[in-house]
Amino acid sequence: MMDTQIDRELLEKIADLTGKPVGAFNIRKDSGCDGRQSTEHIEIANRADGKSGIDIRIKDGTVGETCHIPVIITKPGIEEMVYNDFYIGDNCDVDIVAGCGIHNCGNQDSRHDGLHTFHVGRNSKVRYTEKHYGEGTGKGGRVMNPQTVVYLEEGASIQMETVQIRGIDSTKRDTKIICGKDAEAVVTERLLTDDHQVAESNMEIVLDGEGSRGRVISRSVAQGNSTQVFYPRMVGNSQCFGHVQCDSIIMDSATVKSIPAITANSTEAQLVHEAAIGKIAGEQLLKLETLGLTPEEAEECILNGFLA
Amino acid sequence: MLELKHISYTVQEGDDKLGILNDISLTIDDHKLVVFTGPNGGGKTTLAKVIMGLVTPTSGQILWNGQDITPLSITERAKLGISYGFQQPPRFKGLTVRDLLTLASGNEKLSKDQCCQYLTKVGLCANDYLDREVDVSLSGGEVKRIEIASILARNSQFMIFDEPEAGIDLWSFTRLTETFEQIHAKGSATMVIISHQERIISLADEVIVVGDGAIRHRGSAQEILPQILADTLGSCPVLKKEANA
Numbered sequence: 226m227m228d229t230q231i232d233r234e235l236l237e238k239i240a241d242l243t244g245k246p247v248g249a250f251n252i253r254k255d256s257g258c259d260g261r262q263s264t265e266h267i268e269i270a271n272r273a274d275g276k277s278g279i280d281i282r283i284k285d286g287t288v289g290e291t292c293h294i295p296v297i298i299t300k301p302g303i304e305e306m307v308y309n310d311f312y313i314g315d316n317c318d319v320d321i322v323a324g325c326g327i328h329n330c331g332n333q334d335s336r337h338d339g340l341h342t343f344h345v346g347r348n349s350k351v352r353y354t355e356k357h358y359g360e361g362t363g364k365g366g367r368v369m370n371p372q373t374v375v376y377l378e379e380g381a382s383i384q385m386e387t388v389q390i391r392g393i394d395s396t397k398r399d400t401k402i403i404c405g406k407d408a409e410a411v412v413t414e415r416l417l418t419d420d421h422q423v424a425e426s427n428m429e430i431v432l433d434g435e436g437s438r439g440r441v442i443s444r445s446v447a448q449g450n451s452t453q454v455f456y457p458r459m460v461g462n463s464q465c466f467g468h469v470q471c472d473s474i475i476m477d478s479a480t481v482k483s484i485p486a487i488t489a490n491s492t493e494a495q496l497v498h499e500a501a502i503g504k505i506a507g508e509q510l511l512k513l514e515t516l517g518l519t520p521e522e523a524e525e526c527i528l529n530g531f532l533a
Numbered sequence: 534m535l536e537l538k539h540i541s542y543t544v545q546e547g548d549d550k551l552g553i554l555n556d557i558s559l560t561i562d563d564h565k566l567v568v569f570t571g572p573n574g575g576g577k578t579t580l581a582k583v584i585m586g587l588v589t590p591t592s593g594q595i596l597w598n599g600q601d602i603t604p605l606s607i608t609e610r611a612k613l614g615i616s617y618g619f620q621q622p623p624r625f626k627g628l629t630v631r632d633l634l635t636l637a638s639g640n641e642k643l644s645k646d647q648c649c650q651y652l653t654k655v656g657l658c659a660n661d662y663l664d665r666e667v668d669v670s671l672s673g674g675e676v677k678r679i680e681i682a683s684i685l686a687r688n689s690q691f692m693i694f695d696e697p698e699a700g701i702d703l704w705s706f707t708r709l710t711e712t713f714e715q716i717h718a719k720g721s722a723t724m725v726i727i728s729h730q731e732r733i734i735s736l737a738d739e740v741i742v743v744g745d746g747a748i749r750h751r752g753s754a755q756e757i758l759p760q761i762l763a764d765t766l767g768s769c770p771v772l773k774k775e776a777n778a
Contacts (some may be wrong), residue, residue: 444627472626508623514607515585515617516687517638526636530627 229327231299232259238390239324239356250293251279256305267292267319278308278339281321285314285346289339293322296339301331301365306338315346315378318389321353325369327393329361336368343373348380357386359392364392373400377408379434387422388415388532398426404465406434414443415532418451418479428457431466432494439467446528447479458486461494469498474505474531535561535691535723539584540593542746553579554590555746563690564720566713568737568754569727570761575744577727578620581693584725585617588612597691618697620727621710622680624668630679631663637683652684654712656705674700681709692716694726698733710736734758 232254236242245260249267252259256277263269266287270277281292294309313319329335345351359367375383389396402410410430418424430439441457459467473481487496505527513523542554554576561567569577582588584595586607604609625633634651635643649659650698653676665671667679677700684692698706714727716722716737726733734740740757742750750760 407761506623508619509625511587511607512619512623513636514586515611516683517608517639518636519608527625527628530625530632533627 229299231274232297235297235299235326235358236295236362238358239297239326240293240322242293242295246291246293248291248293249281251281253294253296253307255298255300255303264290266290269294272308272310276308277305278310281309281311283311283313283317283319286316287314288316288318291320291322295323296325296337298325298327298329298335298337301329301335301363302333304334304338305338307340309339311343311345313343313345313349315348315352317346317349317351319349319351323352323354323358325371326357327359327361327367327369329359329363329365329367331361331363331365334366334368335371336366338370340370340372340374343375343383344515345375345377345381345383347378347380350381351383352383353383354388356388356390357393357396358390359394361392367392368395368510369393370397371399373402375400375402375410375436377402377404377410377437379406380408381405383411385410385412386415387413389417391417391419393418393424394420394422396424396426398428399426400426400428401431402429402439403431403447404434404437404439407436408434409440410436411440412442414441414445416445416453416533417448417528418445418453419448420451421449422451423453424451425454426456428455429460430458430467431460431462432467435463435465437463437465439465441469441471443469443471444531445471445473445481446476446532447473447481448476451505452480454482454484455500456484456486457498458488459496459498460488460490462490463494464491464493465495467494467496469496469500471498471500472500472531474528475502476504486491495517534563534596534598535584536594536596537580537583538596538720540580540590540595541578542583542588549679552746554583556693557593557746557748559741559748561723561725563670563723565738566717566724566726566736568606568734568740569631569725569743570729570734570740570757571743571749576746577743578695579746580743581695581725581727583660584691585693587617607744609691611689616684616687616689616692617678618680618684618692620695620699622676624671624676625666626668627666629664629666630682633679633683634686637686638688643686648686651685654685655679655682656702656708657682672704674702677701678705678709685712689722691723692725694724696727696729698728706730706732719721731758734761 251261266284268282469484469485483500485498537559540557543550
C-alpha cells in the first residue's frame with residue numbers, strides 16, 4: 226500500500242494523507258484495491274450487486290470518525306466507472322474524504338467516472354471533501370466525471386466541498402441533493418482550469434422538506450484557453466431557503482459561462498441567486514504591490530485566496 | 534528624506550494636453566507629519582500616487598534618502614519603506630483581515646495579539662474581524678479602517694494616507710487621530726496625510742495646499758487654516774455674506 230513516491234504524492238494532494246489513514250479507509254489504485262480497513266462503526270465492503278465499487282455503512286450514533294476513500298490512477302489507458310454507496314445511520318457526525326488523483330505519463334487517456342450515492346439518516350451531519358488533481362507529462366488526457374447524489378433525511382446535513390486543483394483536462398460534474406424536513410445542504414465548489422481544459426458543473430439542490438436550507442458557493446478561475454460552464458439550480462418545494470452564489474475569475478483567452486437558476490414551487494420558498502464573472506481588478510494588484518509583492522506574487526495571492 | 538523635483542503629470546484630452554501636476558518641487562524631512570489639503574480635483578491624490586509609483590510622472594525626479602526612485606516599480610518602492618493607504622481600498626474575495634495584515638507586516642507568523650494591536654488602533658476588535666473576508670460583507674468604513682490597520686502593520690518609514698477619515702465614524706476618527714499623534718510623537722515614521730479635517734490638519738508640522746496641480750500655500754496649520762477658509766469662500770458673494778453674518 227502507498228508503495229511508490231507517485232502514490233504518496235497523489236494521496237497527499239487529494240486526501241491530505243501522509244501515511245496510513247486513521248480509521249476506516251479504502252484506497253483504490255489502478256482499478257484495484259490497494260488497502261482497506263473497516264472499524265467498529267464504519268464497514269467498507271465490495272458491492273453486493275457485482276458492480277465495481279464499495280458500500281460504506283456507518284452505524285447509528287457514530288460521532289467524530291473519518292472515512293478516507295481516495296482513488297489514484299498511475300497507469301495510462303485506464304478507464305473505469307465506479308459506484309460507491311454510503312449508508313449513514315441516524316445521529317452521526319462524520320467526515321468522509323474522497324478524491325481522485327491521476328498521474329498520466331503515457332499517450333492514452335486515463336479516465337475515472339464515479340457515482341457516489343449518499344443516504345444520510347435523521348439528524349446526521351456529514352462533511353464530505355472531494356479533491357481532484359491531475360499530473361504527468363504524457364499526451365494522454367486526464368479525465369474525471371464525478372456524479373454525486375445525496376438524500377438527506379429529516380434534520381440531516383451535508384457540507385460538501387469539491388476542489389479541482391489542477392491538471393484535469395476534462396470534467397463533467399453532476400451533483401443532486403434532495404433535502405428532507407429541516408435538512409441542510411452546503412456545497413462549496415472550487416475549480417481551476419488552464420490550457421485547453423474543459424469543465425462543466427451541473428448541480429441541482431431540491432429543497433423538498435419544510436425548513437430545509439440549501440447554499441451553493443462556487444468559485445472558479447479559468448486560465449489559458451480553458452472553458453467552464455456552471456449550471457447550479459435550486460428548487461424550492463416548500464417553506465425553505467436557498468442561496469446560489471457563483472464567482473469566476475477569467476484570465477487570458479478563457480471562456481466562462483455561469484447559469485444559476487432558481488425555481489419556486491411554493492409561495493413559502495425564499496430563493497436567491499447571484500453570479501459574477503470578471504478579471505482580477507487592477508486595484509487589487511496595485512494594493513498588494515504597495516505591500517511589497519511583485520505583480521506575479523500579487524496575482525498568485527489573489528487566486529490562492531479566491532480558491533482557498 | 535523625500536524630495537520631489539519638478540514633477541509634472543499631463544494627460545491627453547482630445548487634442549489638448551491637460552496638466553494634472555505642474556512642476557511641483559517639494560522636500561519632506563524625516564519624521565515629519567505633512568498634510569496635503571486643498572480643493573477636490575486639485576492634484577493631491579495624484580501627487581501622493583506619484584510618490585508611491587502608482588502614477589508615473591511625465592517629467593521630474595523623485596529622490597528617497599538620496600536615491601533616485603523615479604524609475605522604480607511600486608513593489609521596489611514598497612520594499613524601500615514607502616507605504617500607501619488607499620482612499621477607496623479594493624476588496625478581496627477569499628482574503629481575510631488576518632491574511633491582509635500578515636501580508637502587510639511581512640511576518641508570516643504575525644500573532645493574533647499583534648493583529649489585535651493594529652485593529653484596536655483603528656477602533657476594530659480582532660475577535661470580530663480577523664477571520665472575516667475583506668469582501669462586500671464589510672461596510673465602506675470597515676474596509677477603510679482595515680486599510681489603515683494594514684499600513685500600521687506595514688510599519689514603514691514613509692506612510693501615505695489618502696483621506697483616512699473618509700467614511701469613518703466619529704468615535705473611530707478620534708481613535709485614529711490619536712494613533713497618528715502617537716506615531717508622530719515616537720518619531721518612527723514620516724507621514725503624508727491627505728485630509729480636509731481641521732483636527733488632522735492641526736496635527737501637522739507642515740500643511741501643503743495643493744490646487745490646480747500646483748502648491749498654492751505651505752506653512753504651519755495656524756498659518757494655513759485661515760487661508761483655506763478664504764480660498765473656500767473664493768469669490769462667491771453668497772458664501773462670503775453667510776460667513777460674515
